[in-house]
Amino acid sequence: MDVAYASASDIAAAVRRGDRSPVAVVDAVLDRIERRNDRLNAYAEVAADAARERAADIERAIDDGRPVGPLAGVPVALKESAASKAGLLRTMGSVPFRDTVSRTDSTVVTRLEAAGAVIVGTTNTPELDHKATTDNPLRGPTRNPFDLSRNAGGSSGGSAAAVADGLAPVAHGKDAGGSLRIPAAWSGVYAFKPTFRRVPDVTRPDGFADELGIRSTHGPITRSVRDAALVLDVIGGHHPRDPSSLPDGPASYRAAVERPIDDLTVAYTPDYGTFPVDRELQETVEDAVEAFGDAGATVEPVEVQIGYTHAELTDAWTTLVGANLAAMNEWLARHDDVDLLRDHREEMTDSLVALLESGTRTTATEYLHHHVVRTAVHDAIEDVFEEYDLLVSPTVCHPPVENATEGSTLGPAEIDGEPVDPRIGWCPTFLLNFTGHPAASVPAGTVGEGLPVGLQIAGPRFADTQVIAASAAFERVRPWADRYRTETAARI
Template identity: 85%
Template sequence: MNVAYASVSEIAAKVRRGDISPTAVVEDILNRIGRRNDELNAYVEVADEYARKRAADIERAVENGRPVGPLAGVPVALKESAASKEGLFRTMGSVPFRDSVSQTDSTFVTRLEAAGAVIVGTTNTPELDHKGTTDNPLRGPTRNPFDLSRNAGGSSGGSAAAVADGLVSIAHGKDAGGSLRIPAAWSGVYAFKPTFGRVPDVTRPDGFANELGIQSTHGPITRSVRDAALVLDVMEGHHPRDPSSLPDDHESYREALEHPIEDLKIAYTPDYGTFPVEAELRETVNDAVEAFRHAGATVEFVEIQLGYSHTELTDAWLKLVGANLAAMNEWLARHENLDLLGNHRDEMTDGLVDLIESGTEMTATEYLHHHVIRTTVHDAIEDVFVEYDLLVSPTVCHPPVANATEGSTLGPDEIEGEPVDPRIGWCPTYLLNFTGHPAASVPAGTVSGGLPVGMQIAGPRFADDTVISASAAFERVRPWFGRYDTGDDSS
């Protein structure tokens, strides 16, 4: 078995049966990280000693006949900026936080480990997750496994690149504007953003932080839909300390993998009626949509009226993010004696400083006005779901861009002659963070140079299983696993 590209279920099943040692699995992954991470820059911290100890504990449990869980011995990477694992750094790609260390474990981390997973390290992100590319002043850019001169996408870029390059079996991400789906699209892997509240997130001191303006949620990045379904079954479930947490009222995601989609009506929009889309990328996704017809579903083009231009929508998302960052900065200044604007402005990227300043200057009434924009987007998308079961679109509007240096990598500032905000204006993914709908990004094909293209599959709120079913059906018609060829097959 080539551990680098083995499926999650295959690794776990062999570990449980005693056919393979979890310590051998971990050593294979750590060796591969050691060989390839210097050029990829996916990991920011490798927890080799911790991973070896965890693997040894699991091996003893198997030998003694104790249950070890559905993720027994499976290596997992955590997005550094969004996951707490006691004793590991949490720098968030920012110089002012370079010495920050997690004191506790995130709820979903506890669940992953209870299921037998082995945390092997943390992955790179943009500074404080403020843009759709992964590059920061502290660690530099994460490179795309399909073209090392280009970016892996963000903000969970390190996670997506690690999965694509076989440096881990599962990677965690958190999505507040597309941070799971954007890097999945650019790195040629699968990502799933659940309905808001499906995966609990116990945040303190502000337990309501994930629903203020934009709805952010944790989710998996994997190389297959089946692996994602297995991980979601572990991560999801009500937690009383998360006020947004949903009840446990649905079937296993693994059961949804086999659901037929012949009766589904699927709406397709290439641009949400307002976003410019690079021509070759649009053509690739237009072709990929046909896979649903081959699987038996009905697919129809729809015109969506969001009520605002893409520049107005992007501005609203950025302003809401800025307000949250400004609130965080004020709390840090009051309680931790850490004022990012007052004492660390020169250490941060210009785009992040601009966002924090915009939030500092915003009035409460201006903040609430952006909820009107969110409501309009919500209603427009819900109008689609009155008639259709799913909404499909390009995940992002532009192929991977070239890397810059020192945290300055941004997305395109123009697409097909139309200006876009280079931070996230090329990513209609954030629309579904206005609304909380579930959405996945599936590998849809490639454009010139073999660069990956993603297609987004979105569903009604709480219809996560339908998104999984459609993703699995697409994967059966157009399997993408054979694209993972990095030129290093040793494990």
Template identity: 50%
Template sequence: MVTPPTDRTATGLARAIRDGEYSPTEVVDDVLERIRERNERTNAFVTVTDKLAREMAEDAERAIDEGEPLGPLHGVPVAIKDLDDVEGVRTTSGSLLFEDRVAESDSPFVARLKTAGAIVVGKTNAPEFGLGVTTDNRVAGPTGTPFDPDRVSGGSSGGAGAALADRLVPLAPGSDAGGSVRVPASFCGVYGLKPTQGVIPNVSRPNAFASHTPFSTNGPLARTVEDAALSLDVMAGVHPRDPFSVPKQESYRDAVDRPIDELEIAFSPGMGIYPVDPAVREVLEDAVSAFERAGATVDRVDPDLGHDNEAILEAYYTMATVRWRSLLENLRAEGFDPFGEDRDRLRPYLVDLVLDVDEPSTREYKRADVVRTRVLDGLADLFAEYDLLATATCATTPFPHGDEPAAIDGTEIEPYRGWVLTQPFNLTGQPAASVPAGFADGLPVGMQLAGRRHADDDVIAASAAVERQRPWHDAYPA
């Protein structure tokens, strides 16, 4: 029995296409058919690029027929988050202001995916301008996790996570300014990696330096660690127009097969400061044994971040508010007035979070940098003794749309972001992944795995070890 293309990994598909088992047009037709049949369940896709995908597939098939050199993702379908540009395709950014905006060129990492042979089949849903760790907007509506579409898929790359878990595509990169790759990976039961700041270039304009407040970066999401590592190899590398871009490692894919018996891992479900739902904690306590079975050393250690979770979140909000307000200010150059006549076209969540709060003062901003520094130092102290830190990605499992949690395990939290444990690593720029850890009441739980700056290979190697010990490939909805 031949495995259908939609059940294959990106790595397996690329191999099957090179071996002649499938043609690129057969793969694309199969994927587009599945999107048509399944997308209504989760609302993962905002735009499906049927015509473009088929044209790219025909070009890919012609390259095979003519014996041209093939890239590592030749013929592999990929979905792009609707914050990033694909030439000739609309980029709404989840906003009514950009509902009809068509991109004039590719984002740099999209261009690299195309050069590697990947075929763009559509754009995945995101909250307005990526502001939020759930996915909803006034252009396309909410996206649900395939495990229960009435519950959130996470955000802001929620469409990407849902598309992967529902096997609509094998690759769907996202972006992460506060957990936007890792949260949907957790809520959709897939693998997501926020690499070290600068590994994947981010060419933002008009402000080339926007990605440092807080650190934000694109990152791979996939159903397997190998697929994520392969796509990172393609997307990574210095770009002259990104002041934070850094050289890539020789091969992230090679780290997948590396043993981890020499790694020392600190395990702290809530980092000593975050409340975690007992059901989530129980799953993590079981999942962390995979490291030990793979030969690594695991100690239960809480990092000293110098502040409680509320102070860290306040510092994050201070920085993020400056960035978000700057983003809205920049819209004036495009003829919009989000602070005036276009205010009613914005999602109320964005208005409440950005427009109706006092703009942070310079003093408040620099005080937030001091908190950020203490978090950096606390993690540096931990990583002086340990190679990796394993925590919960989210303190809870996916919850119903519009029902953000007000408390975790009896402790009151800030409902919009108080249940995510991802923000510290956006303050520091360190690599952090969400690895599928198991299920609580039938809903996926993610384990966050963070490492030293530029030790992305350690994070990938340990993630792959978990996958070998506790494979999750058969857990996705039928």
């Protein structure tokens, strides 16, 4: 078994059978990280000693005949800014937090480890997750495994790059505007954003933080749909300490992988009626959409009528995020005597400073008025789902951009001559965070000199298994697994 490109499902099965030592699996992944991460910059911190100890514990359990769980011995990378693991740093890519260490484990970490997973480290993110590219002044950019001069996407960019380059079979991410799907699209991997709070998130001091803001969601990044379903079976399910947590979901996401889709109707939008899209990228996605018809589904173009321009939609997202960041900063100033704008302005990237400053000027009424925009998005998407089972589109509107320096990498400032907000205005993914619908990004092909392109698959709320089934059907018709060996191996 070549651990670098082995699936999590195969690793776990081999470990449970005793055919593969979990210690050997972890050693192989750690060795690959040591050889390749310096240039890729996917990991923020590598927990080598703790991972080896954990793998040895799992091996002893197997030798003793004790159960080890569905993720037995599977190395998993955590998005550093979004999941805490006691004893590991939680810097959020920001110089002011460079020495912050987590004291407890996040719920998602507890569930992963209870299922036998081995946390091998944490992955790089943009500073305070404020943009859709992964670059920060503390660690620099995460490079795209398909072209090291370009960015891996964000904000779960380190996680996506690690999975694409064989530095972990599974990585965790969290998605507040596309942070799972955007880097998956740019890095050529699969990501799944569940229905809001299908995967619980026990946040404190504010347990209701996402209810009135952007609906952020934990989810997996993998190289196959089956592996994502395996992880969702582990991390999903109700949690009483999360006031927004949904009741337990489907009995098995993995069962949905084999479901045919010849009874489904698929709507295709190239732009959600308002986003400019790179021409070559759109052509690649339109070709990929034909895979659903090849799998037996009915595919039709559709006009999504939101009633707002892409600039107005982006402004709503940035306003909500800026206000949330400003509220966090005010909490820090009150309780820890740390004011990022007052004490650390020069240490932060200009784009984050601008977002924090705009957040301080946002009134409560302005904040709530943006929920009218969210409502319009929700209604427009629900209009589609009244007639169709799925809504597919480009995941993002532009191919991977070149990396900058000192944490300043941003997305494109214009597409086809039309200005877009370089922080996230080229990412219609955030529309599904306004609404909480489940959505995935599948590798749809490449543009230019082999740069990955993603196709987004969205479904009605609670129809997570439907999105999984469609993703798996797409993967059967347009398999992408061999691309990692042929495209990424020669680049590092």
